[in-house]
Amino acid sequence: MKLLYNIALYGAEFLLKILALFNDKIKLGVQGRQKTFKTLEKQLTPNDKTLWFHCASLGEYEQGLPIFKHLRVDYPHHKIVLTFFSPSGYEIRKNTPVADIVVYLPMDTNSNAKRFVAMLKPELTIFVKYDVWPNYMHALKQYNLRAILISAVFRQEQPYFKFYGGMMRDALHTFEHIFVQNESSKPLLNALKFKTVTIAGDTRYDRVADQLQQDNILPFVEQFKDRKLCVVIGSSWPEDESLFIDYINSDTSKTIKFIVAPHNIRGQQIDNFKKQLQKKTILFSEKEGKNLSEFDVFIVDTIGILSKIYSYADIAYVGGAMGHTGLHNILEPAVFGVPIIIGPNYNKFPEAFDMIAHGGVISISNSSELKLTLSGLIEDSNKRENLGTLNENFIKNHIGAVIQIMDYIRK
Numbered sequence: 324m325k326l327l328y329n330i331a332l333y334g335a336e337f338l339l340k341i342l343a344l345f346n347d348k349i350k351l352g353v354q355g356r357q358k359t360f361k362t363l364e365k366q367l368t369p370n371d372k373t374l375w376f377h378c379a380s381l382g383e384y385e386q387g388l389p390i391f392k393h394l395r396v397d398y399p400h401h402k403i404v405l406t407f408f409s410p411s412g413y414e415i416r417k418n419t420p421v422a423d424i425v426v427y428l429p430m431d432t433n434s435n436a437k438r439f440v441a442m443l444k445p446e447l448t449i450f451v452k453y454d455v456w457p458n459y460m461h462a463l464k465q466y467n468l469r470a471i472l473i474s475a476v477f478r479q480e481q482p483y484f485k486f487y488g489g490m491m492r493d494a495l496h497t498f499e500h501i502f503v504q505n506e507s508s509k510p511l512l513n514a515l516k517f518k519t520v521t522i523a524g525d526t527r528y529d530r531v532a533d534q535l536q537q538d539n540i541l542p543f544v545e546q547f548k549d550r551k552l553c554v555v556i557g558s559s560w561p562e563d564e565s566l567f568i569d570y571i572n573s574d575t576s577k578t579i580k581f582i583v584a585p586h587n588i589r590g591q592q593i594d595n596f597k598k599q600l601q602k603k604t605i606l607f608s609e610k611e612g613k614n615l616s617e618f619d620v621f622i623v624d625t626i627g628i629l630s631k632i633y634s635y636a637d638i639a640y641v642g643g644a645m646g647h648t649g650l651h652n653i654l655e656p657a658v659f660g661v662p663i664i665i666g667p668n669y670n671k672f673p674e675a676f677d678m679i680a681h682g683g684v685i686s687i688s689n690s691s692e693l694k695l696t697l698s699g700l701i702e703d704s705n706k707r708e709n710l711g712t713l714n715e716n717f718i719k720n721h722i723g724a725v726i727q728i729m730d731y732i733r734k
Contacts, residue, residue: 324490328457329433336430351410355427363404363442366424372401375445376421377428379454380409382652384416386474387451389529389725391421394447397733404443408454415626431456440466447732449473450498460494472501473728474526476673477508484511502728505673521731524724525674531630531658532722539634547615548580548635552701555636555661556583557629558651563642563666564596566690570697571620572601579701582632584623586642586651593624630655637707638700640664640693644686650675653684658718662700662710664693683714 343350367373376391378384384407395403405422407413417425429435436458448463448470455472463470472495482488483495492515495501502523503509512520556567564583571581581602585593597604602619615621623632633639639656643649645666653663653675667688669675678684687693700707 348410356429359426359429373443373445374401374403375448377406378451380412383451386527395421431458436462455494457490457494460497464497470498472498475503477511523727526724528721529725531654539631544635547621549616551580552637553580554638556640558586559642562646566693568599581620584629588624634659636661644668657714660711660715681717683710
């Protein structure tokens with residue numbers, strides 16, 4: 324099985340190089356991975372003490388950030404190396420202050436893994452949620468180096484629990500401790516004879532709770548909102564946006580504002596969406612010198628400000644679950660006490676199940692359900708307030724994962 328895995332990796336690496344000729348995002352990853360070892364050779368010395376943080380993408384980075392911040396303070400004389408696999412993580416957070424070196428993680432070949440770990444020899448490695456690579460874990464084990472996995476979620480259908488998942492099971496046993504998000508994950512790991520498991524919850528709750536301590540004021544959003552009811556459509560994909568076109572166009576009240584923050588800020592995608600809107604619409608990139616209060620729709624064609632924009636929402640729709648790209652972070656609007664609407668495909672997101680059951684999140688499947696749900700929330704301020712309070716309290720009741728993890732690291 325190990326031989327097949329390694330052969331498949333070389334095949335995947337070759338395929339990615341071919342696909343990079345036609346896809347800019349894949350191209351960024353391929354080119355970035357080619358630079359990793361040169362960057363490490365340039366920025367590391369044999370005497371450097373290091374920590375290694377690995378995140379698959381941006382979501383996992385946000386999940387691990389509260390821990391990373393604590394360790395940045397606790398280990399001031401260590402060089403912290405942060406790796407990403409996905410360009411959507413690396414390109415947005417390549418200048419993060421929580422790390423000294425940010426690079427793409429090279430493909431999980433035997434040679435890459437041995438070379439990478441030998442260069443770092445990290446005193447502590449932290450993987451976030453998943454993206455557990457067998458050869459990297461084996462290299463860590465060979466050097467007898469500490470590694471933990473945080474905010475993990477395990478399900479019966481994952482390879483770890485299949486007859487063919489021996490390599491993945493071995494990789495898990497490299498971790499000295501695994502912190503899981505939910506109770507159902509622990510017995511699955513126990514069945515693999517992995518006993519050092521703690522149900523700590525999701526570090527994202529601590530992460531979003533910290534947002535309340537930040538300066539969330541955005542004067543241009545205040546001007547656009549103009550004290551009117553505001554619906555924020557966050558991290559949207561075309562399938563999400565298509566639901567709203569008829570609703571936005573049919574709204575004649577002039578008392579509702581819409582802010583749309585697409586997940587991909589590609590010009591053509593945004594132009595296609597904007598052309599279908601009959602309301603007065605402006606982009607973030609066009610806002611200078613304009614009286615934003617005159618506009619009905621504000622499209623955010625930039626990144627990094629959505630978490631602050633949610634503080635202005637009266638209702639939030641979070642994208643990703645109308646299609647199959649994956650539900651985006653519903654905790655970000657929840658912390659501000661906002662009622663939330665999502666699509667139907669949220670089966671891999673335990674927080675969505677829990678928050679729907681709790682009552683503050685509503686799942687819809689089509690445009691008619693969206694219209695019914697959105698209109699109900701717009702017309703009933705008490706319902707908006709009640710659902711928003713449920714979400715706010717849900718966040719408060721799930722804070723604490725960071726304390727448990729840091730207590731373990733510091734012991």
